[in-house]
Amino acid sequence: MESQTVSLPMDAERQIAHTDRFWQSYRRGLPVVEVVTLEHHRLPQVECDVVILGGTLGIVIGCALQRRGWRVAVIERSHLRGRAQEWNLSRAELEPLRQNDLLTEAELETAIASEYNPARIGFYGGSELWVRDILNIGIDPVVLLHTLKEKFLSAGGHLCEVTEFKHLAIHPNGVAVQTDSQAKPRSAPLTGRLLLDAMGHFSPIARQARRGASPDGICWVVGGCAHGIPNCPHGDLFYTFSPCTGATQDFWEAFPARDGRTTYLFRYGDLSRPDHTFAQMIADYTQALPGYQQVAGDRIKLHRLLMGFFPSFRDSPWRSPWPRVVPVGDSSGLQSPLSFGGFGAMVRHLPRLTDGIHDALHLDYLGRDDVRALVPYQPNISITWLFQQVMCRQPQMVNRLLDLAFTQMASLGEPVYRPFLQDALQWQGLTQTMVRMAIADAPMILRIAAELGIPNLLDWFGHYVHLGRYTFLANYCSPGFEFHWQRQEQSWRYGAGLDSVASP
Ligand SMILES: Cc1cc2nc3c(=O)[nH]c(=O)nc-3n(C[C@H](O)[C@H](O)[C@H](O)COP(=O)(O)OP(=O)(O)OC[C@H]3O[C@@H](n4cnc5c(N)ncnc54)[C@H](O)[C@@H]3O)c2cc1C
Numbered sequence: 001m002e003s004q005t006v007s008l009p010m011d012a013e014r015q016i017a018h019t020d021r022f023w024q025s026y027r028r029g030l031p032v033v034e035v036v037t038l039e040h041h042r043l044p045q046v047e048c049d050v051v052i053l054g055g056t057l058g059i060v061i062g063c064a065l066q067r068r069g070w071r072v073a074v075i076e077r078s079h080l081r082g083r084a085q086e087w088n089l090s091r092a093e094l095e096p097l098r099q100n101d102l103l104t105e106a107e108l109e110t111a112i113a114s115e116y117n118p119a120r121i122g123f124y125g126g127s128e129l130w131v132r133d134i135l136n137i138g139i140d141p142v143v144l145l146h147t148l149k150e151k152f153l154s155a156g157g158h159l160c161e162v163t164e165f166k167h168l169a170i171h172p173n174g175v176a177v178q179t180d181s182q183a184k185p186r187s188a189p190l191t192g193r194l195l196l197d198a199m200g201h202f203s204p205i206a207r208q209a210r211r212g213a214s215p216d217g218i219c220w221v222v223g224g225c226a227h228g229i230p231n232c233p234h235g236d237l238f239y240t241f242s243p244c245t246g247a248t249q250d251f252w253e254a255f256p257a258r259d260g261r262t263t264y265l266f267r268y269g270d271l272s273r274p275d276h277t278f279a280q281m282i283a284d285y286t287q288a289l290p291g292y293q294q295v296a297g298d299r300i301k302l303h304r305l306l307m308g309f310f311p312s313f314r315d316s317p318w319r320s321p322w323p324r325v326v327p328v329g330d331s332s333g334l335q336s337p338l339s340f341g342g343f344g345a346m347v348r349h350l351p352r353l354t355d356g357i358h359d360a361l362h363l364d365y366l367g368r369d370d371v372r373a374l375v376p377y378q379p380n381i382s383i384t385w386l387f388q389q390v391m392c393r394q395p396q397m398v399n400r401l402l403d404l405a406f407t408q409m410a411s412l413g414e415p416v417y418r419p420f421l422q423d424a425l426q427w428q429g430l431t432q433t434m435v436r437m438a439i440a441d442a443p444m445i446l447r448i449a450a451e452l453g454i455p456n457l458l459d460w461f462g463h464y465v466h467l468g469r470y471t472f473l474a475n476y477c478s479p480g481f482e483f484h485w486q487r488q489e490q491s492w493r494y495g496a497g498l499d500s501v502a503s504p
Helices: 012-028 058-067 091-099 105-111 141-154 204-209 278-293 342-363 368-372 385-393 395-412 414-421 427-440 442-452 454-476 483-495
Strands: 036-038 048-053 072-075 087-089 112-115 119-122 128-131 137-139 158-160 163-171 174-181 190-197 217-227 235-239 251-257 260-269 301-312 325-327
Touching: 012 278, 012 301, 036 204, 048 058, 048 174, 048 342, 058 072, 058 141, 058 190, 058 342, 072 190, 087 342, 091 105, 091 137, 091 342, 105 112, 105 141, 112 251, 128 395, 128 414, 137 251, 141 158, 190 342, 204 325, 217 278, 217 385, 251 278, 260 278, 260 385, 278 301, 342 483, 385 395, 385 442, 385 454, 395 414, 395 427, 395 442, 414 427, 427 442, 427 454, 442 454, 454 483
Parallel strands: 036 163, 048 072, 048 190, 072 158, 119 235, 190 325
Antiparallel strands: 087 137, 112 137, 119 128, 163 174, 174 190, 217 260, 217 301, 235 251, 251 260
16 A cells, blocks of 8 residues: 555646645745725726635625526636536525525436435544435535526526736725726726625735634645545545644545545645645645555546645635725635635525525615624634634644544534534534533543633633624514614524524
8 A cells, every 4th residue: 555556647746736835835935915995986887796706616606696586797707617516515505595496306316416324423542423414415516507607608697718807996876897808908997886705715905804824724625536446425525534743634535436536535634834835735645545544555546636725814704995996705704723624605595695685685675784793703603713723733732632523522412513514503502512511531531721822812711702602692682673683683693503504
């Protein structure tokens, strides 16, 4: 099972070098370019209701808004085409795509590339937990995006591919978007009433809004899809099979895919890790993969290689300093800093976002405070910050700690571990788990708490109190009809993990 015998795709070296160059430039700090400016004069005319920058998840919300009768334009730097690697989530999480009339049952089934059960969670030296119907559906992004794109175009949507966003001017009555297109040079800016930033983690608009702040945490991931690994009906959601020997703990995921088996290696850290390179991480991955999957290395043929990193900010989601601008998808920072389920997070928030944006357009509530209400604080996501900190600061403790946490969650049952695994952590389950953990291994919990320090613990405790408050309000306050009151009610529900996704 030698490392070099795992065969990599043809262009692997180029891909690794490219990602390493981008990572190093990101680590040093990407420049903050002023891409958004405020103008005081009115636009003579406004062409559409919503302009969406970035087509990957942009087309999902674009189609949903188009279905509500709004004129939508999508600007995509490249061709609007999903990546080859599947997005995993559960069937229940896909419901918003059907309910919002984006896909028919048959179209949804066509987009499902794989389905498996059960999945394993386990940590080195500990016990294993087997779960069902969590991250067990693989959606083919190529099929999904192609279907949505065709529907969008046939319903009269305006799509500009191979067109790069350059500048956004915000006027009192709309936005004007300047682009650069090799395909179709356009001198006049595209105008709309509202702008959605769906340009992902490295959006220049998000960078300007955050004033170039550095991320507080990073999750690096490498992996891909391989032939040659024997067909195995189960998957791994969160798995370690080795102790931490260096500065980071290795975590693994594995899923059956349409054309082989997908495996990922991921690690948590931050920008203070200049020694991280994707070349080294790929070498570690190919070395460990044969042992992990119990197959000789020379039988494994990786036909797709994926790598990337997910920056996360403690202060998330970013709240627009401007009127008429709403971040969606990875750009917003609404997703968990622990998982890389950005597609799942977007689909989960789709009903909330679609209703909110629809109401905002309908009522012409597009001022700064109005658009901020569409991207709410979520204590159940912010609270996971401390867990991210433990992963990156105390990797030696992680296996023991996670084993303890999941053993307690397993004994409390599915209503506790399911929301956690679906990034919809709930106050009651969290409280029960923490109490049990403290009883089961108080010395370890105290040691971790001491190493994290008072500021981190106070910050965490603040989110914990808000999580309790949001849970109470989501349960006992009835929804109202006024725009801001409705947004508030939704933010309590989502922020407390009490939206529908967590129910089996
Ligand atoms: C290895 C890996 C595995 C993953 N697995 C899962 C999974 O199993 N489940 C899950 O839910 N999620 C998963 N994700 C996360 C998921 O891929 C992302 O959350 C999702 O792609 C985010 O979409 P986005 O549109 O917000 O951002 P992006 O995917 O980054 O897309 C941004 C879009 O904006 C365009 N763009 C950027 N700049 C400009 C510009 N200047 N002008 C115009 N267009 C621009 C880009 O071309 C791109 O199309 C995974 C990610 C990776 C890397």
